[in-house]
Amino acid sequence: MSKVKKTITLDKDLADAAKTKLAMPLSTFLNLCLQEELNASDEIEEVKKEISEYESHLTFLRSKLCRLEKDKQVEIDSKKGLLEAFAILERIHKEHDMVGENQIDNVAMHHKADRFELLKMCQDAGFEVVKGLEPFKEGKSKKFYS
Secondary structure, eight states, X not given: OOOOOOOOOOOHHHHHHHHHHOSSOHHHHHHHXXXXXXXXXXXXXXXXXXXXXXXXXXXXHHHHHHXXXXXXXXXHHHHHHHHHHHHHHHHHHHHHSOEEHHHHHHHHHHTTOOHHHHHHHHHHTTOOXXXXXXXXXXXXXXXXXX
């Protein structure tokens, strides 16, 4: 590195102490002090920038966590509604040996459950699923649930 000659003013007692206590020339010591101070300033800015980047990432992660928790709650509520709806259709099937598609639609709508998933559950359980308001089998109650 090239050198530049500068004139500085020091307190007399500091200049005298520097001559006796420093193991290097005063100019070398001052160069090291300036270098350290300037590097520290750069490092401070670097750390501030890094903190800002981490804060941005943290904000992103908090938003993602919030969305995931909301999605999970929606999934839980959906499954709960589906199970409640299916329990009603099981009772209807137990009493009438059949379930109407319109009943599936009504129960699904009331419990905010997926109609097609509910229909599949009924079919998988072996329920007889009839269209609309077809008459019930002979000897069964004519009461119709919605």
